[in-house]
Amino acid sequence: MKIFLAFAFLIKFSTSVPVNNGQLDNANLTEFMGSRIYVPGEDLTRFGINSDNTTIFEAQFAPHFGVNNGQIMTFAIWTSVNTAKLVFFHGKTYEERTRFDLSQAPEILKHDKFDNERPTVLYLHGYLENLECESIHVIVDAYLQRNDHNIIVLDWSKLAYGLYFMGAVPNLQKLSDPLSDSILDLINAGLDINKLHVVGHSLGGQLAGATAKHIKEKSNKALKLRRISALDPAFPGFYPQMFYNHIDKYDAKFVDVIHTNGAMAGAPISTGTVDFWPNSGEFLQPGCMEAVCSHHRSWRYWAESVASKDGEQNFPAVKCTSWSDFKTGRCDEDNFTYMGIACPTTVVGDYYLETNKAGPYAKGTAGMDFY
Missing domain, CATH: 3.40.50.1820 (Alpha/Beta hydrolase fold, catalytic domain)
Incomplete structure (x- = not known):
């Protein structure tokens, strides 16, 4: 039960991850043990490493999650x-x-x-x-x-x-x-x-x-x-x-x-x-x-x-x-x-x-x- 509550908190907390110039407040982004990003209705579309040592994820969201259909949003994870x-x-x-x-x-x-x-x-x-x-x-x-x-x-x-x-x-x-x-x-x-x-x-x-x-x-x-x-x-x-x-x-x-x-x-x-x-x-x-x-x-x-x-x-x-x-x-x-x-x-x-x-x-x- 405590493990579930911890992950529930993390899911809510993760929805405020910065995306480009805005906030991903409505996309219900979740993750589990670092193995995969789950976005309801869509899969992760791209993964790569930038020259400035940032790890880039790009995900595509359905329109009912508050963004335009097919819009690509980028998440940067700094590794340097x-x-x-x-x-x-x-x-x-x-x-x-x-x-x-x-x-x-x-x-x-x-x-x-x-x-x-x-x-x-x-x-x-x-x-x-x-x-x-x-x-x-x-x-x-x-x-x-x-x-x-x-x-x-x-x-x-x-x-x-x-x-x-x-x-x-x-x-x-x-x-x-x-x-x-x-x-x-x-x-x-x-x-x-x-x-x-x-x-x-x-x-x-x-x-x-x-x-x-x-x-x-x-x-x-x-x-x-x-x-x-x-x-x-x-x-x-x-x-x-x-x-x-x-x-x-x-x-x-x-x-x-x-x-x-x-x-x-x-x-x-x-x-x-x-x-x-x-x-x-x-x-x-x-x-x-x-x-x-x-x-x-x-x-x-x-x-x-x-x-x-x-x-x-x-x-x-x-x-x-x-x-x-x-x-x-x-x-x-x-x-x-x-x-x-x-x-x-x-x-x-x-x-x-x-x-x-x-x-x-x-x-x-x-x-x-x-x-």
Whole structure:
């Protein structure tokens, strides 16, 4: 049942894949495990590789799907990892930023606004996202407001677009290797690995895990990231672990996971050192009518915890064996910790809490008093 729900979500999400200059909103595009594109009534008509390393699919649609009869639409799946960039935010506004190729990572440390005494956050966005998306704006703005981190965002938007199983997920695997080289280059150039915090949403959470695995392998396990925070890490293709390795508690010294749409877009099982399950962590979050809204709540909760040092402990959560036990009060209320940036790196297990339907989402200690 959970596998079916995940694919149902993916089908709905895939209908917004960019096509030429418009959006394929009405064509009901679906796909299954990367083996074929299904368009009701028509088959895939062409497949090829462009000179700029983009994979091209062309499909023909029937008129009742909202396009002219016989019209050919093109889908591009970017396969060149050279399109990924590291973006360093170095001012008081979102617009004050500088882009670097992955091979230029050490140059970030030479920027006059980079402060090696501060912790550094590396944020990895999710599927179909780019620098103009609300999620990245909200995350970056939260850190800018906090004003105590170096902020780097991996822009892998051209690789994260296109079909999920035939484009974004394989591209993630390709990108994790050179991204691990970039992080190792930063460390060799003087970045303190113990001050680096990798945060990833959705596919970005899985990318964080894949990259961390490469870092351990390339350093013969001598190096391990201090902390990875995975915000509703992507479910389809990673659980159960059939095709790709998913993020797990061994990828860093500490891995905290926030589940907000488990069994649909996000991971359906505990997969970190500590796992947080706000409002059960599955299906729909309070105030959400669609899975995408719930999937996005993970980065909204995270950003709210980041934005204010005074409010970073506003998401207390209690350790419990299940949401059912939480609802009926069968938890040790003295065994609690904090979801978000303030989470201590010593806690383990599963923690539950309740949030508000709209921002500010944190309920403070009342969030542990659902029962």
